Amino acid sequence: MKNLFIITLTNSLGFYIASTLFPAISLSSIIAALWAGFLLAIISLFLKPLLLLISLPINCITFGFFTLVINTWLIQLSAYLTEGLSIPTFKFALIPAIIIYLLNRVRLTIIQNKT
Numbered sequence: 001m002k003n004l005f006i007i008t009l010t011n012s013l014g015f016y017i018a019s020t021l022f023p024a025i026s027l028s029s030i031i032a033a034l035w036a037g038f039l040l041a042i043i044s045l046f047l048k049p050l051l052l053l054i055s056l057p058i059n060c061i062t063f064g065f066f067t068l069v070i071n072t073w074l075i076q077l078s079a080y081l082t083e084g085l086s087i088p089t090f091k092f093a094l095i096p097a098i099i100i101y102l103l104n105r106v107r108l109t110i111i112q113n114k115t
Contacts, residue, residue, distance in 0.1 A: 004041055010107050012037030014100035015085065024092050025085075032084025039078040040100075048074060071097040 012033040019027035027033055051070050052059065059066045072093045079087040087093045 004045075006107065007041045007104075008034065008037045010037070010103050011040045011100055014096050014103050017103075018096035018099050019085075022092065022095055025087050025096065027086075028084030032082055036078050036082040036085045039081055040074060043074050043078055068094070068097060068101070071101065075100070 012030075015025075015027060015033045015036050016030070019025045019033075027036075048070065051073075052067065055066055055070060072090060075097050076087060076090065076093045079085045079093065087096070
């Protein structure tokens with residue numbers, strides 16, 4: 001439960017940073033960012049392993065870069081399901097995917113250094 005909360009906050013921060021840096025990504029409130037972060041965490045928990053398994057051959061061919069495409073699709077899905085978040089195109093959904101990836105790497109590095 002604690003881990004889901006931290007992942008939700010990390011995702012929400014990624015959506016907030018992306019909406020601040022790029023005006024095409026609109027975020028109506030912090031509540032919308034938290035909701036989108038929570039949805040992304042839940043969607044990634046259940047749907048991402050299945051998509052990674054299905055796309056394993058293409059992921060091997062692209063040396064894992066197709067995972068970024070899957071993350072972008074999941075971000076587009078969470079933006080579609082969130083009322084206060086608007087991401088117009090795949091290109092603009094790629095930006096939060098990269099930001100959230102980097103924030104998650106920082107989060108995992110901090111957790112590993114604590115133990």
